[in-house]
Amino acid sequence: MLKIxxxxxxxxxxxxxxxxxxxVKAGEVHAIxxxxxxxxxxxxSVIAGNERFEVTQGSIELSGEDLEEVSPEERAHKxxxxxxxxPVEIPGVSVTNFMKTAINESRKAKGLEDMPAKDMLKLxxxxxxxxxxxxxxxSRSLNEGFSGGEKKRNEIFQMAMLxxxxxxxxxTDSGLDIDALRIVASGVNKLKSKDNAVxxxxxxxxxxxxxxxxxxHVLHNGKIVKSxxxxxxxxxxxxxxxxxxxxxAV
Amino acid sequence: xxFENNVDVEHPVHDVRMAAIKNFEEKGFxxxxxxxxxxxxxxxxxxxxxxxxxKEQNALEYKDVKPYFIHEIDTYKIVFVDGIYSSxxxxxxHDGVDIxxxxxxxxxxxxxxxxxxxxxxxxxxxxxxxxxNTAFSREGAYIYIPKNKMPKKPIEILHFxxxxxxxxxxxxxxxxxxxxxxxxxxxxxxxxxxxxxxxxNAVTEIFxxxxxxxxxxxxQNDAATASLIDNTYVDQKDKSxxxxxxxxxxxxxxxxxxxxxxxxxxxxxTMNGVTILxxxxxxxxxxxxxxxxxxxxxxxxxxxxxxxxxxxxxxxKIIVDKIAQKTNAFQKxxxxxxxxxxxxxxxxxxxxxxDDVKCSHGCTIGQLDExxxxxxxxxxxxxxxxxALLMYAFAxxxxxxxxxxxxKARINKLIAEKLGVNLGFDL
Numbered sequence: 001m002l003k004i005x006x007x008x009x010x011x012x013x014x015x016x017x018x019x020x021x022x023x024v025k026a027g028e029v030h031a032i033x034x035x036x037x038x039x040x041x042x043x044x045s046v047i048a049g050n051e052r053f054e055v056t057q058g059s060i061e062l063s064g065e066d067l068e069e070v071s072p073e074e075r076a077h078k079x080x081x082x083x084x085x086x087p088v089e090i091p092g093v094s095v096t097n098f099m100k101t102a103i104n105e106s107r108k109a110k111g112l113e114d115m116p117a118k119d120m121l122k123l124x125x126x127x128x129x130x131x132x133x134x135x136x137x138x139s140r141s142l143n144e145g146f147s148g149g150e151k152k153r154n155e156i157f158q159m160a161m162l163x164x165x166x167x168x169x170x171x172t173d174s175g176l177d178i179d180a181l182r183i184v185a186s187g188v189n190k191l192k193s194k195d196n197a198v199x200x201x202x203x204x205x206x207x208x209x210x211x212x213x214x215x216x217h218v219l220h221n222g223k224i225v226k227s228x229x230x231x232x233x234x235x236x237x238x239x240x241x242x243x244x245x246x247x248x249a250v
Numbered sequence: 251x252x253f254e255n256n257v258d259v260e261h262p263v264h265d266v267r268m269a270a271i272k273n274f275e276e277k278g279f280x281x282x283x284x285x286x287x288x289x290x291x292x293x294x295x296x297x298x299x300x301x302x303x304x305k306e307q308n309a310l311e312y313k314d315v316k317p318y319f320i321h322e323i324d325t326y327k328i329v330f331v332d333g334i335y336s337s338x339x340x341x342x343x344h345d346g347v348d349i350x351x352x353x354x355x356x357x358x359x360x361x362x363x364x365x366x367x368x369x370x371x372x373x374x375x376x377x378x379x380x381x382x383n384t385a386f387s388r389e390g391a392y393i394y395i396p397k398n399k400m401p402k403k404p405i406e407i408l409h410f411x412x413x414x415x416x417x418x419x420x421x422x423x424x425x426x427x428x429x430x431x432x433x434x435x436x437x438x439x440x441x442x443x444x445x446x447x448x449x450x451n452a453v454t455e456i457f458x459x460x461x462x463x464x465x466x467x468x469x470q471n472d473a474a475t476a477s478l479i480d481n482t483y484v485d486q487k488d489k490s491x492x493x494x495x496x497x498x499x500x501x502x503x504x505x506x507x508x509x510x511x512x513x514x515x516x517x518x519x520t521m522n523g524v525t526i527l528x529x530x531x532x533x534x535x536x537x538x539x540x541x542x543x544x545x546x547x548x549x550x551x552x553x554x555x556x557x558x559x560x561x562x563x564x565x566x567k568i569i570v571d572k573i574a575q576k577t578n579a580f581q582k583x584x585x586x587x588x589x590x591x592x593x594x595x596x597x598x599x600x601x602x603x604x605d606d607v608k609c610s611h612g613c614t615i616g617q618l619d620e621x622x623x624x625x626x627x628x629x630x631x632x633x634x635x636x637x638a639l640l641m642y643a644f645a646x647x648x649x650x651x652x653x654x655x656x657x658k659a660r661i662n663k664l665i666a667e668k669l670g671v672n673l674g675f676d677l
Binding site: 045048049050051052071072073075076077080081082084087088089090091092093098101102103105106109141158162 | 619620621622624625626627628629630631632633635636639640642643646647649650
């Protein structure tokens with residue numbers, strides 16, 4: 001589904017990704033772990049098409065299509081979703097209206113009519129129940145005055161509404177207490193299917209107790225230095241990341 | 251510019267007018283040499299040969315001008331076409347309150363008492379354009395709300411110019427007196443329906459007595475050939491609340507001279523503005539709050555979005571007299587430039603003579619946040635719409651204080667139009 005080949009990316013002439021190779025198939029959950037500054041968030045941003053980063057080499061393919069010339073909004077229409085580490089506040093635009101705009105823009109791109117208001121409300125109700133989101137919450141301005149946990153839950157609610165093929169969750173577990181983490185993880189698990197894929201970007205093993213990955217990759221200095229099964233996450237938890245520095249120094 | 255010699259010597263305010271003419275003759279039009287007009291030049295306007303008194307009255311059909319009214323709600327209407335009252339388009343009242351014409355108020359004995367106390371009392375006798383209006387104005391809105399009263403519905407004051415006259419100089423003069431514990435909501439709009447040049451030099455005096463509440467909304471979305479110099483003077487007594495919102499979305503040159511004088515204690519004054527300009531439009535917001543008594547507040551929040559070659563000015567002057575202890579005066583002016591050719595000059599002027607006060611001012615000039623733009627795009631919202639949403643969000647807190655929902659919806663629609671987007675929902 002998602003094929004990343006020898007991906008190099010830089011910002012302000014500083015190379016951050018130095019040759020990433022990763023293949024994510026439908027139905028799989030991949031976890032990308034690594035110390036601060038290893039390039040995890042950059043990888044997430046580059047997959048979603050953030051123009052702040054320049055791809056200098058390599059390619060990203062979604063279902064066989066090269067994404068090089070594809071804008072962030074078109075990537076979204078094609079099924080890429082990024083749950084942000086720091087979602088942006090949009091005063092004056094309610095969660096509901098924001099989702100309406102996002103969904104209808106995506107439908108427009110596919111040559112479809114706007115979703116009828118009744119269907120939209122039904123969809124919003126279903127998905128908000130999935131994430132145990134209160135109705136009042138939906139009429140609040142997007143992310144404005146939301147707690148860290150509310151912002152993250154709202155990101156996953158948006159993911160549920162948009163039903164992406166590939167969802168990248170960037171540090172979705174940071175700032176969540178254990179109850180919120182459980183709700184968010186259970187939401188993601190319910191949305192997971194054989195037709196979509198999830199990439200979890202995280203520092204800690206904690207999230208992976210709730211959303212069990214098929215593969216774990218360790219990112220260091222802009223490269224995947226180790227891949228393995230879910231046991232690798234436990235090993236990392238135990239040993240930390242210091243061994244990486246020694247191993248790569250050798 | 252030629253002024254026809256058309257002064258009525260028998261008029262009750264003849265002496266006031268003569269003094270005003272004298273002042274204007276001495277001073278003339280303000281020039282860029284004056285500090286207050288540093289960033290706004292009237293030179294190009296002075297080259298136009300304006301006609302000051304229209305020779306004929308033009309008729310307008312309601313259907314032609316309906317979009318300019320807040321027609322979703324019932325309102326009182328005072329409508330002028332080329333400076334002349336249109337009884338056909340208006341709906342005035344004398345039912346417990348007076349919502350009618352300045353020409354009537356200035357000449358009929360029953361209004362003499364109010365005119366003697368209030369007319370030309372807070373308007374500057376020194377500022378040249380105000381005195382030009384005082385000298386030659388013939389018409390405008392007269393609103394008198396007695397103690398404890400509130401009109402049944404909001405009041406719209408609309409000025410249309412039709413352009414049968416080649417170039418028209420309009421000088422409306424409004425007097426609004428809101429007595430103790432009374433309340434009023436007013437929406438004002440100047441609209442040119444012609445491609446001929448028009449210049450409006452308006453003066454509005456607002457008197458808010460003890461515990462009175464006044465909401466005044468100015469909608470400025472005029473044609474590319476229409477210029478406006480608005481001179482609004484507000485006098486407030488104890489515990490009164492006056493909010494003036496200025497929405498500047500169009501016009502060739504707009505200058506808003508907005509002056510608040512706090513003549514009492516526990517007064518609240520709010521000046522909010524949203525400016526969204528493009529092309530070569532120019533807006534100059536020149537505000538003054540004079541805190542003359544203790545325990546009062548003033549709040550200013552002006553948001554500006556400037557595109558193309560548009561230019562903006564914000565000059566906010568706050569004076570706190572020595573006696574005015576415990577004053578809270580806040581001023582914010584935030585701007586986004588969305589074009590390399592657009593510019594804004596923002597200048598706070600604080601003159602504080604009291605020592606126990608809270609005054610703050612902040613001004614920012616920036617571009618749209620690229621990270622925020624990426625966030626919206628990553629949700630499938632195209633760049634143009636994403637930019638519009640961010641601009642709307644930027645201006646939003648100013649809109650949240652609009653207390654007439656239908657007006658707010660209208661402003662939102664104007665903003666969406668101005669930003670050139672259809673977001674698929676009513677903002």
